[in-house]
Amino acid sequence: MLSSDILTNFRGRSSQIKVYPLVFNEINYLFKNDDEALDHYINYGGLPEVYLNQTIEEKKYLTNQFEEIYLKDIKERYNIQKEITILETLLKFVSLAIGSFTNPTKLQNRFKSEMKTDISSNTIANYLSYFENSFILSHIEKYDVKGNKHFSSINKYYFTDIGLRNACINYRQIESNHIIENIIYNELVKRNYSVYVGSVEYQTNSENKRTTKQLEVDFVIQKASKKYYIQFAMNVYTKQKKEQEINSLLRIKDNFKKILIVYDDIEPRYDENGILYIGLKQFLLDENIIDI
CATH class of the missing domain: 1.10.10.10 (Winged helix-like DNA-binding domain superfamily/Winged helix DNA-binding domain)
Structure with a gap:
């Protein structure tokens, strides 16, 4: 039915x-x-x-x-x-x-x-x-x-x-x-979150021409007063790949938590920008890990 x-x-x-x-x-x-x-x-x-x-x-x-x-x-x-x-x-x-x-x-x-x-x-x-x-x-x-x-x-x-x-x-x-x-x-x-796809606008200047561009955040999630920005990447093995995956997160200037989920098993950690890195299976097995 x-x-x-x-x-x-x-x-x-x-x-x-x-x-x-x-x-x-x-x-x-x-x-x-x-x-x-x-x-x-x-x-x-x-x-x-x-x-x-x-x-x-x-x-x-x-x-x-x-x-x-x-x-x-x-x-x-x-x-x-x-x-x-x-x-x-x-x-x-x-x-x-x-x-x-x-x-x-x-x-x-x-x-x-x-x-x-x-x-x-x-x-x-x-x-x-x-x-x-x-x-x-x-x-x-x-x-x-x-x-x-x-x-x-x-x-x-x-x-x-x-x-x-x-x-x-x-x-x-x-x-x-x-x-x-x-x-x-x-x-x-x-897990009862409201889920959206995030869009982050930013400006670039090239040859005296100002252009508006957009970056995507895979998931913007909310529950009560909590909000999180989440990206997923299969890997961030290179500096270029890492910068690409976190670019949208870095352009968000509020104080809500930014998270990058990667496919590999890793030790959960925060980088110098305050972004939390966690492994996919860790995320799937522990619903509280995004709050560490």
């Missing part, structure tokens, strides 16, 4: 409680070590049956869940018959662009250029809302850090379960960087 159905059918007689797929610290103990657990989680996500049934074929199970449960529910609920291929293609487009800004107009143009198909941006917006109502996708808005403004005209979309995302594209593109960004997002949501 979709979220809208719950509210309609049980109005006044129930409250809505969101139940999320399992996060990393709920499954890692089932494996020999955390590296093996993370590799499995990146591929197959956190649907409980993947871990409860030891004889299950993960790819087959997740593909079946995606096609026979999630997509079928959407098709039946919204009576989609003629545009099934468009619905499925749209979700694949989003699957291949997790961690990237998009909106219905951009997706409309992609249908025109790649599929030679005309589909209205309103229809695409409706389909995206269907995916969110069915708990396949979740979106986050762009947030102007310096101006303290939210923009709803362009969003990033993430999958509520990364295993379903991989099943959607038949496990063809398992790009760790974007998948881990999705996993971090899901972890933050389950």
Whole structure:
């Protein structure tokens, strides 16, 4: 039953409680070590049956869940018959662009250029809302850090379960960087943070010409009076790579905590700029580590 159905059918007689797929610290103990657990989680996500049934074929199970449960529910609920291929293609487009800004107009143009198909941006917006109502996708808005403004005209979309995302594209593109960004997002949501994508404007002067540029912060998160700025990087092995990853954080002049999560296991530390460096698995296993 979709979220809208719950509210309609049980109005006044129930409250809505969101139940999320399992996060990393709920499954890692089932494996020999955390590296093996993370590799499995990146591929197959956190649907409980993947871990409860030891004889299950993960790819087959997740593909079946995606096609026979999630997509079928959407098709039946919204009576989609003629545009099934468009619905499925749209979700694949989003699957291949997790961690990237998009909106219905951009997706409309992609249908025109790649599929030679005309589909209205309103229809695409409706389909995206269907995916969110069915708990396949979740979106986050762009947030102007310096101006303290939210923009709803362009969003990033993430999958509520990364295993379903991989099943959607038949496990063809398992790009760790974007998948881990999705996993971090899901972890933050389950920890009850409000999550946004940060945008940091700055000025440059070249040849007596002033130009406004923007840098991105992967996640701006808030809970009550606490706010954090979080970047993720696969590595910061070189000085150039490190400077690239923390550039946006350095341009934020308030006193809220800035954090860089790296894929490797490292000793948590603060650098000379007050930025906290922590390893990915440390972050996933300890929800209090960002407050050390």
